[in-house]
Amino acid sequence: MTYSIIGRDGRTGEIGVAVASRFFACGALVPHVGPRTAVATQAFVNPLWGVEGLRRLEAGEMAGEVLADFVARDGGQAIRQCHMMDATGRIAAHTGADCVDWAGHRTGGDHSVAGNMLVGQAVIDATFETFADRNDLDLPHRLLAAMRAGEAAGGDRRGRQAAGLKVHRGQAYAHLDLRVDDHGDPLSELDRLLDVAAERYLHLVDALPTEEDFSGATDRAPIDAAIVADERRRREAGRASRSLARPGGV
DSSP: OEEEEEEEOTTTOOEEEEEEESSTTHHHHSEEEOSSOEEEEEESOOHHHHHHHHHHHHTTOOHHHHHHHHHHHOTTGGGEEEEEEOTTSOEEEEEOTTSOSSOEEEEOSSEEEEEESBSOHHHHHHHHHHHHHOTTSOHHHHHHHHHHHHHHTTOBTTOOOEEEEEEESSSSSOSEEEEEOSOSSHHHHHHHHHHHHHHTHHHHHTTSOOSSOSSOOOOHHHHHHHHHHHHHHHHHTTOOOOOOOOOTTO
């Protein structure tokens, strides 16, 4: 019912998951991301593979050991699909023997892709190879570009409905966490949300407290100045806001 990608940016240390499916709110169940690790659990989804897996990976366990334990313990492992990346960048993946065709996965040095109920292997390959090729992009846009390439190759054979994108920057809270739960073109909507996030939201998130700096930025002036400067650059480039927000009282 789903295809997803886990990716890490070796330059920044960011780690994230993107997912798309003809399944309502796939972003609520599939991606599990922490400061250094990530899990995507899908097919006949067992969310505990994500919750427990993320906890154990963040504690330092190896991806292969964690995944092997889940397969051994879960009586439904034949209908599960999962891939994960541990804190050292090692990747493990499992596609159960009874996952609905086409189903499979592909792993690499800094990313992995898995999917089921797809039109074919081309979806996995296009997603995987686009991520590898687009290291000119920041991680959120790179993940989204990879997912759109997979969709262009056929995507979920049942159609489109939902998508999600979650990225962490070394903190327990997400730097970016976007979901499209019910939409005819969810990846395009995710692209719009990512663009709107850059207008104001990401300027604020970049200034939030961290484990290393408990107070974070306490002066709003530099944040507001960055937002104004970004708005000016957008106007000069002829780029209108894609936000659907409206002022109060209208």
